[in-house]
Amino acid sequence: MTVTGFTRNPPFIDDLARSESGRLLRAELGRRWPETTDQLLTIARYALLPAGKLLRPIMTLHAAEAVGGSPRDVLAAALGTEYLHVATLVHDDIIDADTLRRGRPAVPVAFGIPDAIVAGDHLIFTAFAAIVDGGRAVPPGHVVAALAALAEAGQDLCRGQALEARLVGDLDAGARWYPEMIRLKTGALFRAVCHIGALLGGADPTVAAALARYGEHIGTAFQIRDDLLSYVATPEQTGKPATSDLNNGRPTLPLLLAYAAATDTARVELMAVLHRRGAGPGDVQWVTALLDEVDAVEAARRQLVGHAERARAELAVLAPSASADVLSGIATWMTSETA
Structure with a gap:
């Protein structure tokens, strides 16, 4: 199905980007x-x-402010x-050998792969x-905990990326490992950004842990939302081709759920489509119909x-505030325009 009026960044996210936090x-x-x-x-700046x-x-910033900290103090x-x-x-x-990023040549294309690797490492x-x-x-112990949160997220990102590579074209393994893969690949960094904000905002460990769990659920929802975009919006609306998931052979959630519910004959055909690593004549239409x-x-x-509801539930540890409302609003946005 296609959502009428879908935009990849609905007004809530656009407004957030233009907010005082975004301007800062x-x-x-x-x-x-x-x-x-x-x-x-120069490459890093690019x-x-x-x-x-x-x-x-x-x-x-909002995680820090929601626990009583100053956004300006945690800006860096x-x-x-x-x-x-x-990075x-x-x-x-x-x-992925992608050539474009944000509408212009990707860093490896603009500066070459060796310099791109080094620039990513530098970041x-x-x-x-x-x-x-x-x-x-803030107290040194909070800084140490924030550094540990960032390091753990980085390690999880690497594990998630490696796991995703092993799942390409394998819907049986994908069905088993998809939840862990997106928790590591996408959930981990969202977990860290909220945990770091809470720690440097002065939160006690219980509140900081709740915000970390909020972030992980938000990240997981974010990845599922991204998986859904190919099926609820047009390529013009999302900025990526409808064949993207089929071209790279990656087991996104809709494909995995279809595989689990399909007949044996349809399973064999769906696996064949992924193994072709490119949408052949009629492939997109067949997969959409399935x-x-x-x-x-x-x-x-x-x-x-x-996941969005579980994220919102973790915010119960916060006192009412504008920043708590923003964090709750992000959970609401995750579910918007995908119905």
């Missing part, structure tokens, strides 16, 4: 990454600017979460430095809603 982050990002003649810094929606660092640390995120995008573009180490910089106003027949899109959406 963009101004600080520009200040910290000026134009330079240094080649390595990867970072112009910035995207900055959802992850915005969540860091919030940008650190963006550095890690962008993974640079490396992903190398792995990872800069992320850790940013956590230290952003933790000057998903409709077994109601796989709606089943995936129910899982998305479940």
